[in-house]
Amino acid sequence: MHASAAPENPVPAVEPHAADALAVLGRRLGPAFCIIDSTQNILCSSPGAEVDGLLKKARAQIARAVAAGEPMEILLDDDALLRIVPLRGAQPSTFAVVVEHLRSRGTLGTTAMRFGLTRRETDVLRLIVANHTNSEIARVLYIAECTVSDHVKNLFRKVGCSRRTELLTKLFLG
Numbered sequence: 001m002h003a004s005a006a007p008e009n010p011v012p013a014v015e016p017h018a019a020d021a022l023a024v025l026g027r028r029l030g031p032a033f034c035i036i037d038s039t040q041n042i043l044c045s046s047p048g049a050e051v052d053g054l055l056k057k058a059r060a061q062i063a064r065a066v067a068a069g070e071p072m073e074i075l076l077d078d079d080a081l082l083r084i085v086p087l088r089g090a091q092p093s094t095f096a097v098v099v100e101h102l103r104s105r106g107t108l109g110t111t112a113m114r115f116g117l118t119r120r121e122t123d124v125l126r127l128i129v130a131n132h133t134n135s136e137i138a139r140v141l142y143i144a145e146c147t148v149s150d151h152v153k154n155l156f157r158k159v160g161c162s163r164r165t166e167l168l169t170k171l172f173l174g
Helices: 016-026 052-057 059-068 108-115 119-129 134-141 145-159 164-173
Strands: 032-037 042-045 072-076 080-087 094-101
Touching: 052 059, 059 072, 059 080, 059 094, 072 164, 108 119, 119 134, 119 145, 119 164, 134 145, 145 164
Parallel strands: none
Antiparallel strands: 032 042, 032 094, 072 080, 080 094
């Protein structure tokens, strides 16, 4: 019996942090992206990506995502969604920022109509996409936090999801 020979053109190994970035980017073809460090310096970006202005607009929200070390989605001006994803691997404290342009998906209003959302559910959704917590939403809308929770549950039911990230994905990217 002969030992099997190694393939002539083996697939190169992917570093763990690069694999994370590829997983994020592989879901959709074409979004601009960059890799930033914990101080929001751009380490690299996709060719032709003009992300500087968007990063400046979302500086405070990106800082929260970086501090938390958790994935976050930030809606900017109803036409761009930033996905911030912490990368694990050789270079600590690095994050992928993927820019999804939403103009072709419609505005928040058309999305609300498509899913049959009430005016109040749309108000809650607008604050969810701005990355507000339930308690912050309650303060802004002058309603009880348990009422916000009920609206969020209704949003999940109408859209067919169970988490905020999934809600945003289905509403704007699905």
